[in-house]
Amino acid sequence: MGLIPDNVIDEVLTRADIESVVSRYVLLKRQGSNLWGLCPFHSEKTPSFSVNPAKGIFKCFGCGKGGNAINFIMEIEHLNYPEAIRHLAGIYGVEVPETGYSGDSVQKEEKNRVKDILKEAAKFYYKSFNDPVIGKPARDYAARRGLSKQTLDNFGIGYSPINWTALYDLLNSKGYKDDELLKSGIFAVSSKTNKPYDLFRGRLMFPIFDSFGTIIAFGGRALGDEKPKYINSPDSIVYNKQNHLYAMNFARKEQSKQLIVVEGYMDAIAMHAAGFKNTVAALGTSFTDSQLKLCARYAEEVVFFFDADNAGQKAALRAVKMMMEYLNKLTGINIRIKIAKVPDGKDPDEFIRVNGADKFSEVVRNALYVEDYLLERAKNDNTDPVTGELDRGRYQQDICVYGSWMNDEIKMSRMAGASAPFLGATQQAVMSQMIRFRQIEDKKQSQVNSRTLDRERRENLDHRNVSEEFATAKDDSMPEEVVSEKPVFRKVIDTATKEEIDLFAYALSLGSALADKKHFDTKNVIRPDDFSGDTLRELVRIFLNIFDGRDETLYARMSDYFSRLTINGQPAEDIMFRAVEAADKSPDVRVKRDMYLALLFKVRESRIRLEEEMLMNKLVNAGPDEKEKINGRLRSLSDYKMSLRNKIGDL
Ligand SMILES: [Zn+2]
Known part of the structure; x- marks a missing residue:
């Protein structure tokens, strides 16, 4: 989202008034x-469902959805953030530079050329497929697979003839240069002639579309037993396989709350043909977090089918682990994940052909929630198929590892409860072991994660115009911390006290009045470290950065961030909306200001009290030198606390 400049976003929010x-x-x-x-x-x-034109936001008190005009468009048109901005910009006549950095229009031009090449290629493959002579082997194959003419046309399926340069010669004659053709990913360079040649030959061709139906790559399947069975075009300037799902362009139009994810294109196509048009396929890699995000854009539930073979089952575990880790982070993604299993180890395509669509609906309905799937997996994987005996040691290991993937205690405890009888242990014992595994895993991840978190934060700051004065404003009477904890990774903490929430709400409500030096000393402007939880710290940091005296769009601009975060487990949007509404009710700026200051001092005081407590605990085991330091710190905190008390008294 850093690519669209802030002033353009502001312009869009100003012109696209929420009411219209x-x-x-x-x-x-x-x-x-x-x-x-x-x-x-x-x-x-x-x-x-309410709209507040003054603040530029909407809010539904029934389902809780809320936000600014951009959030509304994202939600209703199923667009991502930049897409929603462009959509609104188009309607309200705001010019959006293609991206933030120069030289980019050149890249856009290049991308368009590559997309044209891929489109031409698709036409060529389609024509070859339908050519009475050339396409016969491909059509025979399709007939054997039971693909109807309608399905073939719908998915744009084609055939690449057995010829090293047929496509190259065609595109060359249409004026495409070698370097352009090579960027498309469907040609390779011959080491002998140093000229490009066709990558796909003698294969059934599947155009790969993005979510909006533009061709961005190809997959090719061998017609016989040639190896490799599938060739996919490599990542290119228009294609990154991790970000796309095959058939999403069709599936998203179903507006179904559920998406089905299968492993290959053939499965996806067969599912569509059988009426399961909410099916997509991962593109020959393990399922990625961006693919999960893409699913969450269109659906509330994802049902996965993994191949029954060894590789498929390994992929299933990898994917589940990745998804649980991802969802455990503060992502704002809310999606149910289920794993389905086709009976008798068949693939979905085969099963539907034999048993019909109704029976398959049943399979989808019987999909297991992640925790139930993992319980079953641990049991099956460790049971001797002949004797039916459970290898308890291995079972315990698997169960504890799988349990540690859950951050949701209810799921964890369900897993512990269901497995305890087989382990001859109590639910509590299994659960503590799961938690121990989780801690070990967290520690392993710690360095990687804290680095990523730091980077994300820096990037967030970098692309905003940092208002120097506020970003660096430091209360001169607040002494520097001497005893610092080594940073360790922990989950993003979204807790906040009522006072902290109200304080931030009053700051939002005051808006530009906060910058007025007549009323506010710089040191009385809220700072991230006034707050105890990560979410409010982050929001305050953002607030200080975008806070520029333009109150009309201030709340709407902040709202963008609310929609992605939680406070005390609730959507930040809900919490802040109510709090700011209450703050707005203050009869005049003076009352508002006094409320704000009173809250600020209270919040700062309780932060100090916490630090004091921590220092007192430390004092018990401290050596003489350290004691000295800690006592010094305690004295300065106590002085600071007194000065805060006096200020509260002055109000
Ligand atoms: Zn609603």
Whole structure:
């Protein structure tokens, strides 16, 4: 999202007023200062969906969705952040530079050329497939696989003739240069002639589309037993296989709350043909977190089918682990994951051909939640197929590892409870072991993660215009910390006290008044380290960076960030919306200011109290030198606390 400059985002938010944006989708009626209508995101008979034109935001009190105009478009049009901005920019006539850095229009031009090449290639393969002579082997193969003419056309399936340069010669004659052709990923260079030649020959060709239906790559399947069975075009300037899912361009149109993920294109195509049009396929790699994100954009539940063979089963575990780790981070992604199993080790395609679509629906319905799947896996993997005996040692190992993937205690405890009887142990004992495994894993991850987190934060700061004064404002009477804890990785903490939330809400409500030096000493402007949890710290950091006196769009701009974070486990949007509304009710700026200052001092005081407690604990085991330091720190904290008390008294 760093690619669209902030001033453009602000311009979009200023011009695309929330009332007119929402009115395109929802019939709104004015009532008080807000507008009300029936929520487009959940079904309801009485309006609980409100629009606040003054703040530039919407909020549904039924389903909790809320945010600014960009968030609304993301939600209703299933677009990602930059796409939603471009969408609104198009309607409201804001010019969006293609990307933030120069030289990029050249790259865009290049990408378009490559996309044209791929389109030409698709036409060529399609024509070859339907050529009475050349395409016969491919058509015979398709007939054996039971692919109807309609399915073949729908997916644009073609054939690459057995010829080293047929496609190259064609595109060359149309004026495409060698270097352009090589960028498309469907040609290779001959070491003998140093000229490009066709990568795909004698294969059934599957165009790979992005979510919007543009061809970005190809997959080719051998017609017989030639190896490799599948060749995919490599990543290129228009294609990164980790970010795409085959058939998503069709599946997303189903508007189904569920997506089915299968392993190969043939499976996906067979599923579509059988009426399961909400199916997508990973593109020859293990499932990635960006693919999961893509799914979450369109669905609430993902049902996975992994191949029954060894490789497929290994891939299943890898994918589950990756997804659990990913979802355990503070991602704002809310999606249910289930694993389905086709009976008798068949693949979905085969199963549907033999048993029909109805029976397959049943298989989808019987998909297991992740924790149940893992329980079953641990059991099956460690049971002797002949004697039926359970290898308890290995079972215990697997169960504890799988349990440690859950960060949700309920899931963990369910897994512990279900496995305890087989281990001859108590649920509590199994659970503690799972937690121990998790801690070990967390420690291993610690360095990697803290580096990533740091980088993400730096990037977040880098692309915003840092308002120097506020970013570096330091309360001169707040003494520097002497005793510092070594940074260790921990989960992003989203806790916040009521006072911290209110304090931040008052800051948002005050807006530009905060920058007014007549009213506010710089040291009385909130700082990230006033807050105890990571989420509010991050939000305050962002607030200080984008805070520029333009109050009209301040809340709407912040709202972008709220929508991706949680506070005390609730969507930050919900929490902050209510708190800011309450703060807005203050009769005048003076009252608001006093409330703000009172909260600020209280919050700072309780931060000091926490540090004091920590230092007191340390004091018990400290050596003489360290004691000296700690006592010094305690004295300065105590002085600072006194000065805060006096300030509260002055209000
Ligand atoms: Zn709603």
